Amino acid sequence: GLRILNIALSGANGSGATVQNFGFFFYRGAHDVTLGNLDLDGFDLAVYNESGGAGDLPTTNIKLSGCRITNSVSMGYLGAGHNADISYNYWDGNGSDNVFDHTIYLGSAKDITNVSMVGNYIHGQSSATCLGTAVVAHASIDGLLVKGNTVEIEASQTTPGCWGMGFNNTTGNTHAVYYRNAVFSGNTIINAGNTSLTVSSCPGCVIENNVIIQDADLGGSVGIGVVDGPVRAG
Numbered sequence: 001g002l003r004i005l006n007i008a009l010s011g012a013n014g015s016g017a018t019v020q021n022f023g024f025f026f027y028r029g030a031h032d033v034t035l036g037n038l039d040l041d042g043f044d045l046a047v048y049n050e051s052g053g054a055g056d057l058p059t060t061n062i063k064l065s066g067c068r069i070t071n072s073v074s075m076g077y078l079g080a081g082h083n084a085d086i087s088y089n090y091w092d093g094n095g096s097d098n099v100f101d102h103t104i105y106l107g108s109a110k111d112i113t114n115v116s117m118v119g120n121y122i123h124g125q126s127s128a129t130c131l132g133t134a135v136v137a138h139a140s141i142d143g144l145l146v147k148g149n150t151v152e153i154e155a156s157q158t159t160p161g162c163w164g165m166g167f168n169n170t171t172g173n174t175h176a177v178y179y180r181n182a183v184f185s186g187n188t189i190i191n192a193g194n195t196s197l198t199v200s201s202c203p204g205c206v207i208e209n210n211v212i213i214q215d216a217d218l219g220g221s222v223g224i225g226v227v228d229g230p231v232r233a234g
Helices: none
Strands: 002-005 008-010 022-026 031-036 039-041 045-049 060-065 068-070 075-079 085-087 090-092 104-118 121-123 132-147 150-152 162-167 178-185 188-190 195-199 206-208 211-213 222-226
Touching: 162 178, 178 195
Parallel strands: 002 031, 008 039, 022 045, 031 060, 039 068, 045 075, 060 085, 068 090, 075 104, 085 104, 090 121, 104 132, 121 150, 132 162, 132 178, 150 188, 162 195, 178 206, 188 211, 195 222
Antiparallel strands: none
8 A cells, every 4th residue: 555644735726627626635546545644734625536537447445534634725525435534634625616626536437446534624714704515425325434523614604505515416417326335423513504414325325423603693404304206227
């Protein structure tokens, strides 16, 4: 395997040239990589874990742990792969007020297994107003663990167009979208606006022991929403 540890990388502070302003890019079957104790600041996209284009293998065993990721103008983390591990990272100021930008976006057009997102602290976004979803997934995952994470938005920045975590199939993509045997446990979601936790297409799903706090008065909001919609089981 490959270990990349204890370094700081600075991007171009939102050049808009996304393809040229990645912190890390893993694709075409990249495997067994640990990113640990890194400081990534000012990228358009800090970590891109591309799960496999046409004819490519998904990535395997890409681990991001104990890192500080700040001021990613588009996304902090995009993609997923077999045994992807996103654990105990600090995220601040990632994702813009564009609804297609997120701090963490688990995306995959191929079936993947065993994805863990544990112990992350996620704060705010790169713009002054929260629109879109801080953590979102549109993927086909068997074995998903989302545990002990905190998503916190300032009450003054949240809006009815802001969401906390969305693991759903409400996407225009036509590939399979599901979260089999998923566990959402012990997460804290603060001032997420419209809906704090959204889940759909989740057979064998466990949702337990989560804390949801809403300080902003938006005229109504949802804690946990289990969405009814067409199943894309593939």
